[in-house]
């Protein structure tokens with residue numbers, strides 16, 4: 001039987017996962033025309049006749065196409081009604097929301113192209129359209145799903161207007177910001193947007209992936225997707241480092257940052273390294289009044305999928321302890337190919353109170369859900 | 371243990387498969403160039419419906435830059451995280467020593483012999499002049 005071989009590899013979390021909050025759910029459109037009702041005639045025609053201009057060298061494909069059909073979709077998530085995975089709410093309920101009695105699902109729409117659009121005015125229009133589309137197609141018919149405000153980081157005025165427009169609307173839980181920008185996120189040019197997120201009670205969520213047009217690693221373009229994957233983590237590391245070193249958490253003390261899909265075992269060692277050098281380089285960054293690790297501990301949350309799998313599974317417990325069990329949010333990444341089943345995601349049994357926090361309570365508190 | 375007649379020979383073409391349920395257990399029966407194999411329809415990784423995955427070749431690279439497609443059509447790629455399993459043994463490509471999908475014994479038997487019993491044929495009607503794919507479970 002499978003079971004004999006599985007036992008040492010997979011630990012069931014008891015029943016603690018039931019009623020979990022899923023911090024990474026991907027909605028998808030049936031066709032790009034789904035956005036049209038939410039675009040003005042000017043931008044609708046633009047979308048139809050010109051289309052997006054992403055900050056990358058290739059059109060209509062990702063830089064690192066995935067091996068599962070649909071550019072990285074779970075093989076059994078294609079709706080029988082047609083359309084791509086993530087586009088059919090009934091199937092999303094069947095395979096995710098109802099299956100594990102999901103309490104709330106945070107939407108991460110990687111669609112519409114607003115984040116990396118070169119024509120920033122079109123990007124701003126697409127951001128608004130995707131926000132409306134999330135509500136109309138997902139959050140209104142299924143209130144367990146919470147939208148993430150899309151913005152175009154390179155168009156400050158529209159970004160600020162959109163953040164303010166969605167503030168106080170309980171259907172929106174956070175603001176999505178691309179982890180690969182033109183400049184590191186802590187740079188001064190992005191500060192007003194970050195401040196507006198905090199002032200309006202929105203955590204910012206940085207979902208791995210995307211492209212800024214820069215090579216994805218400091219050493220140039222990788223050859224394989226297997227290589228590109230850890231480079232997403234490097235982007236997360238640069239971003240945390242930038243937010244800390246630029247003093248963002250001093251000037252925007254209420255900012256809450258959620259790193260989605262970037263793993264987390266790297267976070268403690270980054271914090272240790274930043275602390276060590278902070279002691280030596282204090283004169284260069286006198287605006288850092290506290291050790292970098294303290295800012296990180298206070299302001300940064302991480303989601304679980306796809307988590308690192310240490311050779312000795314128990315080492316995961318120590319890693320969680322270093323980061324803080326109150327800063328870890330469970331996520332599946334449905335319906336992507338590498339999504340996690342909440343029953344089998346952890347290879348080690350979590351203490352009951354940690355499991356409750358990670359599967360549910362941390363997200364409930366962070367996003368003020370109830 | 372009982373013999374379950376799951377298909378008539380010819381119903382599953384080479385490279386094809388049939389999903390059957392035997393004693394509440396979903397099982398995928400595969401035809402690899404005329405030889406039949408059966409695996410449980412449950413991935414030992416996180417439980418996806420393994421037998422609905424893509425059938426692929428085993429891609430080997432003795433060294434970087436040298437590739438060969440070995441054993442065409444003998445691997446099953448899980449529809450979730452793309453772990454690959456040898457259809458003939460259930461062995462996983464990534465951790466052959468530790469991870470294995472449950473496999474079942476499959477035989478081809480003439481209807482004439484089956485008629486002497488005992489066997490279970492819930493969905494297939496057995497005629498003496500035909501051959502059948504039989505899973506023992």
Ligand code: FES
Nearest residue numbers: 413415416448451
């Ligand atoms: S469930 Fe099959 S590879 Fe993960």
